[in-house]
Amino acid sequence: MSPEYSELLRQRIAEVIARYPKKEAALLPVLHLVQRETGSISPEEEKFIAGILDLKPIKVREVVTFYTMILRQPLGKYHVQVCSNLSCTLLGAGTIIDYLKEKLGIEIGQTTPDKKFSLSTVECLGACEQAPCLMVNFDYYGNLDKERIDRILASLT
Amino acid sequence: MEEKILTKDFGLKNLFKIKVYLQQGGYKAVKKALEQMRPAEILDEVKKANLRGRGGAGFPAGVKWGFVPQKTDKPKYLCVNADEGEPGTFKDRYIMSHNPHLLLEGVIIASFAVGIHSAFIYIRGEYEAVADRLEEAIAEAKADGFLGKNILEIGFDLEVVVHRGAGAYICGEETALLESLEGKSGHPRLKPPFPASIGLFQCPTVINNVETLANVPAIILNGADWFVKKGLPKDGGTRIFGVSGMVKNPGIYELPIGTNLRKIIFEAAGGMKDGKTLKAVIPGGMSAPILKADEIDLAMDFDSLVEAGSMLGSAAVIVIDQETPILEVLKAVSKFYSHESCGQCTPCRIGISWINKIVRRIASGQGEKDDVDAIICLAENIKGKTLCPLGDAAALPILSICRKFRQELEGQLSR
Ligand SMILES: Cc1cc2nc3c(=O)[nH]c(=O)nc-3n(C[C@H](O)[C@H](O)[C@H](O)COP(=O)(O)O)c2cc1C
Ligand code: FES
Numbered sequence: 001m002s003p004e005y006s007e008l009l010r011q012r013i014a015e016v017i018a019r020y021p022k023k024e025a026a027l028l029p030v031l032h033l034v035q036r037e038t039g040s041i042s043p044e045e046e047k048f049i050a051g052i053l054d055l056k057p058i059k060v061r062e063v064v065t066f067y068t069m070i071l072r073q074p075l076g077k078y079h080v081q082v083c084s085n086l087s088c089t090l091l092g093a094g095t096i097i098d099y100l101k102e103k104l105g106i107e108i109g110q111t112t113p114d115k116k117f118s119l120s121t122v123e124c125l126g127a128c129e130q131a132p133c134l135m136v137n138f139d140y141y142g143n144l145d146k147e148r149i150d151r152i153l154a155s156l157t
Numbered sequence: 158m159e160e161k162i163l164t165k166d167f168g169l170k171n172l173f174k175i176k177v178y179l180q181q182g183g184y185k186a187v188k189k190a191l192e193q194m195r196p197a198e199i200l201d202e203v204k205k206a207n208l209r210g211r212g213g214a215g216f217p218a219g220v221k222w223g224f225v226p227q228k229t230d231k232p233k234y235l236c237v238n239a240d241e242g243e244p245g246t247f248k249d250r251y252i253m254s255h256n257p258h259l260l261l262e263g264v265i266i267a268s269f270a271v272g273i274h275s276a277f278i279y280i281r282g283e284y285e286a287v288a289d290r291l292e293e294a295i296a297e298a299k300a301d302g303f304l305g306k307n308i309l310e311i312g313f314d315l316e317v318v319v320h321r322g323a324g325a326y327i328c329g330e331e332t333a334l335l336e337s338l339e340g341k342s343g344h345p346r347l348k349p350p351f352p353a354s355i356g357l358f359q360c361p362t363v364i365n366n367v368e369t370l371a372n373v374p375a376i377i378l379n380g381a382d383w384f385v386k387k388g389l390p391k392d393g394g395t396r397i398f399g400v401s402g403m404v405k406n407p408g409i410y411e412l413p414i415g416t417n418l419r420k421i422i423f424e425a426a427g428g429m430k431d432g433k434t435l436k437a438v439i440p441g442g443m444s445a446p447i448l449k450a451d452e453i454d455l456a457m458d459f460d461s462l463v464e465a466g467s468m469l470g471s472a473a474v475i476v477i478d479q480e481t482p483i484l485e486v487l488k489a490v491s492k493f494y495s496h497e498s499c500g501q502c503t504p505c506r507i508g509i510s511w512i513n514k515i516v517r518r519i520a521s522g523q524g525e526k527d528d529v530d531a532i533i534c535l536a537e538n539i540k541g542k543t544l545c546p547l548g549d550a551a552a553l554p555i556l557s558i559c560r561k562f563r564q565e566l567e568g569q570l571s572r
Contacts, residue, residue: 019318021232021275021358027340028323032282053340066342067323069282085244086443086489087401087475123326123493124244124443125283128401128473129408138285 005048009037013052023053027063031070039074068122075118076111078156080104081135084121087128096132096144097121103153116156162375162387162395163368164411167255173290175297178258184303186374190266191309194377199270203373205381207393212238212329212366213442213470215392215459218373222271222363224353231360235268235276236338238366240322240329242281243442244493245473248397249367251409253280253287256371257294263370265303265315266377271363274314279334282323291319326497330545331364333499344501345545368397388414392458396469400426402476403433415456422453422476433478437562441470443490444550446557466557483562484520484569487555491516494551502543508535509551524570533559 012033017026030053034045041049041064043057050057064070082088082097101107104117111118127133130142141152171177178184190199204219225233237260241249252260264276280288295317298304306314320338322328328337332346335357356362372394376384385393392414398421401407405427412425418440422428429435435450440457446467448455455465462469477486495513498505512535515528533556540552559566 019316022339024340025338025358028337029321031323032321063340063342067282067325069322069324084489085493086439086486087245087407089485089489090402090475090477090481122324123496124242124246126241126247126250126281128245128247128475129399131401131407135283138283140286 005034006037009033017053024055027053027055027060028067031060031064031067035070040071042072076115078116078136079118079120081120081122081125083123083125083127083131083133083135085124085128087124088132091131092144093132096134096149099146099149103149117153160387160395160413161411163252163256163259163371163397164409167251172255173257173294175258175294175301178256179301183258184262184301186377187262187265187303188309190377191269191311191313196270196272199266199377202381203270203376206376206384207381207388207391208369208372208376208384209392209459210366211368211372211396211471212331213243213444213468215469218267218365218369221353221365222267224351225271225361225363226354227272229361232275232358233271233273234357234360234362235264235271235273236331236334236357236362236364237264237276237278237370238329238331238334238364239278239280239284240326240334241284241367241471242326242329242497243444243471243473244489245401245439245442245475246399246471247401248399248409248472250284250287251397252367252371253284254290257291258298259371259374260291260367261294261298261304261317263373264317265308266373267363267365267370268315269313273363274316276315276317277338277357278317278319279328279338280319280321281328282321285321288319288321295319325499326493327499327545327547330547333545334364335362342499344499345547347544389458391460396457396472398425398457399471399473400476401473403430403435403478403481404428404476405430412457415458415461418448418453418455418457418474421457421474426474426476429476429478433480435476436479436481437477437483437486439473439475439477439554441468442473443475443493444468444554445470446553447486447561449561482569483558483565484516487558487566488516488520490551490554490558494547498547498551499545502545502548504539504542505548505551508539508548511535512551512555519566519569522571526570528570529559529563529566 016029046057046060050060132144133142208218209215325343327333328343333343337343352362388394395411398410410425438448459469491513495510500506536552536555539548
């Protein structure tokens with residue numbers, strides 16, 4: 001019943017743990033590594049990680065629920081995260097969000113039925129000079145307008 | 158006189174590569190510090206330079222380093238605060254992606270001065286590409302003998318690890334950062350004890366912002382007097398002002414500390430976008446109380462801004478135009494802090510989300526007569542009543558918006 005994790009993942013986890021004076025400190029990096037492979041951190045993953053780091057699963061759960069970038073459910077292939085903080089709002093984040101909702105046919109927090117896109121709003125991405133901006137998975141896109149969004153979405157296949 | 162310290166070579170292609178960086182005289186400061194200076198001399202020079210922390214609070218870096226006990230049987234740690242979560246702030250991203258070796262030089266010199274052999278760069282999780290770049294720079298520096306074992310063959314060891322956060326503004330607060338780095342939720346610790354005595358893994362720890370450390374190499378190379386002359390006697394050097402919002406040219410502008418705010422907006426950043434007029438400015442990241450359009454003839458240094466009832470914070474300048482309803486600004490501020498409160502202290506957890514609900518009610522056209530007073534009352538009861546400064550960081554800008562724009566806000570109340 002326990003899911004298969006790749007040998008490479010296990011290797012990278014071991015490397016990461018070795019960087020810290022205490023195993024537990026590797027929890028966030030390990031969560032990032034596992035999530036990259038599995039898409040999200042389910043109770044199965046929590047147990048797996050807890051085992052590796054000698055932690056109680058509840059401890060892992062506590063951390064998983066604290067950090068917004070650690071996902072408890074898998075999202076679409078592309079996670080579109082639009083900044084809704086002040087500098088982006090001043091320059092039209094609201095319009096950008098409405099346009100994305102309309103184009104993708106989903107509300108904030110939802111995933112398209114084909115599991116391709118998920119849409120979220122996020123706080124300041126630290127790219128306010130390119131406002132309004134968004135992130136797709138880990139890629140930044142700034143100076144958005146409707147045409148640019150069309151092009152970005154078209155490039156994501 | 159060349160005014161810039163940190164960004165002067167940003168125009169160079171591939172400055173982030175050690176080869177290019179060395180051609181620009183890179184790692185000379187590390188060589189000078191490690192080969193020709195004693196740790197105590199470095200500490201003195203940085204103290205004399207009046208290098209104040211660029212992360213927000215403006216605490217003098219040299220003094221902070223001096224708090225770390227020299228003799229201890231515990232390991233000591235350096236944590237670089239690269240969390241950059243303060244809304245409006247993006248300067249550290251520029252330093253790390255354009256000039257990662259400058260930061261590493263600062264890290265090496267600070268570590269040598271304090272006797273540290275292990276440093277962590279805590280970077281916000283969204284800056285994945287920047288974190289990768291830092292890791293490449295660390296590998297390059299190691300290969301060239303500036304990091305790792307027996308640096309420059311003087312018997313000094315230092316390992317630097319990049320640690321990615323995972324989306325929590327509170328982890329920029331230094332004690333929450335330590336908790337997070339230890340693999341826990343980012344709940345700030347009660348101070349004292351201060352991290353200099355009990356920090357990461359209960360060991361003495363220095364925590365400095367990226368920009369703070371990036372200034373250290375220039376201080377070592379050119380001396381404290383030179384650095385002070387770049388800025389003000391009690392507040393040396395430059396600041397990287399990150400200007401965003403309704404200006405023609407949003408971006409980073411490295412200028413002497415004490416540069417006039419009006420000049421930053423209307424000269425450096427090119428003034429307002431066409432057809433827009435200035436309404437208000439948030440001068441130091443979202444936590445800084447707002448300034449009205451007629452309050453911006455101000456020197457941008459820590460003390461002047463405190464005098465003006467605001468703060469220099471992260472030197473992120475957010476420019477707001479007349480057409481933007483002040484309610485939009487209040488909405489963004491209350492939404493942000495209610496989302497980012499770590500939940501540990503009741504006044505912050507309950508108070509800010511309560512304010513946020515009232516603000517949303519006003520925005521939906523259902524505002525009630527006493528709503529502005531209710532917000533002020535709530536904010537007053539958050540202020541000074543929380544374990545970490547996040548409570549104040551929310552309460553103070555909210556209070557300033559309510560008090561300075563009361564009339565406009567009350568005009569939005571329908572009932
Ligand atoms: C809620 C909160 C968030 C903070 N976020 C950051 C941050 O993202 N980056 C940073 O350098 N300092 C941040 N700080 C300030 C740090 O607590 C700390 O003062 C700073 O890292 C010290 O470095 P410095 O003396 O070099 O400025 C924050 C403080 C608070 C209260
Ligand atoms: S406000 Fe959107 S990136 Fe900063």
